[in-house]
Amino acid sequence: MPGLPGSRSRFIGRRAELDRVIRLLGTNNIVAALDRSLGHGDPGQGLTIAAAMWWYWWVTGRVAEGRSWLGRALAAAPATPTPPRGQALRGAASLARSSGDLAAARALGEQSLAVFRELGDRPGTITALNSLSITAQGQQDYDGSLSYGYGGLALAEQDGDRRGIAAAMNNTAGTLRCAGRLDEAGPLFERALAVFREISDPRGEAAALNNLGIVSRRRGRLAASAGHMRAALRLYTDLAIVEGQVDAVEGLAQLAVLDGDPARGLTLLLLAARERVTLGSSLFTPDEVADRDSAERAARESLTADEITRAVRAAAGTTLDAAVALLCEMNV
Known part of the structure; x- marks a missing residue:
């Protein structure tokens, strides 16, 4: 995620500060301030x-709430290129992508890139390129994704932007993985992980670990994959990033199916699907969608109707917190 602080303590501090501000002002006051500014004051x-x-x-x-407010704000404010406009477009693109609206995410991302380029804002440009790399990846435009990714990487290297470098490597490796180029993707994920750790970026570290878990699973290295994904799950839990937790749970569910426990795997997949609906956050990375769907089919095909029913009931009766706590303790 672009714009995150460069240390674990500052990341957690930022989340705590946001929570504190929300508690002090209250959601209603923030909504009122936005509504007043956009409708009656200063857009x-x-x-x-x-x-x-x-x-x-x-x-x-x-x-959904964020997309609505950002859309309203972007429509109300002058279209003059400014840093807040570039940041709002970038945020709107990320939320659109998270909700599965990749076409809107691509258009908003291109607008954000244009604003930052017109402003001569190099960090903003790097951030926009990295974001567009992820969106194009989701659209299976792998050539476009690699172009954005390598473009962001080149700028980050010129500027000595360590986080930008790590993010670009992680995103580009994801595209290589989607294209089946595991021999290239694996080492690039390792390099990204090393940089994220050097700069103490736990969110980036978790993303790289989860990605490495997918590569290991594809290569049949189930124990290594489980280790990567449990480590990612713990980091996401520490940071209270629910979408990241769901990503890791889905990965561990697939490992359960491969390891001969389809009932547990199906239960976790159904639980993760429920959480995605609650979050309004869909899975959009092509190879991850294919792997998840394949695992669910394999689980259902190997279970009886009664066993599937029990898995559905188990998923309905299990909270995400409970599932996460158990998975962090298990071997697979």
Whole structure:
């Protein structure tokens, strides 16, 4: 995620500060401030508020709410290129992508890139390129995704932007993995992980670990895959990033199916699907969608109707917190 602080303590501190502000002001007061700024006062101020809030909307699962406010703010404020406009467009693109609206995410991402380029904002440009790399990947436009990814990587390397470098490597490796180029993707994920750890970026570290877990699973290295994914799950849990937890749960569910426990695997897959609906956050990475769907088919085909019913009931009766706590303790 672009714009995150460069250390674990500052990341957690930022989340805590956002929570503190929300508690002090109250959701109703923030909504009132946005509504007043956009409808009756200063739409530029409203855009600034909305741009600053997009990350909170994402991490707390308020994707639809965030998209609505950012759309309203972008429509109300002047179209003049400004840093808040570029940031709001970038946030709107991320929330659109998270909700599965890849066409809107691509268009908003291109607008964000254009704003940052016109402003001569190099960090913003790198962020926009990295975001577009992920969106194009979801659209299976792998050539476009690699172009964005390598473009962002080149700029980040020129600027010595360590987080930008790690993010670009992680995103580009994801595209290579989607294209089946595991021999290239694996080492690039390892390099991204090393940089994320060097700069103490736990969110990036979790993403790289989860990606490495997928590569290991594809290569049949189930124990290594489980280790990567449990480590990612613990980090996402520490950071209270629910979407990341769901990603890791889905990965561990697939390992359960491969390891001969289809009932547990199906239960976890159904639980994860429920959480995605609640979050309004769909899975959009092509190879991850294919792997998840394949695992669910395999689980259902190997279970009786009664066993499937029990798995459905178990998923309905299990909270995400309970599933996460158990998975963090298990070997697979």
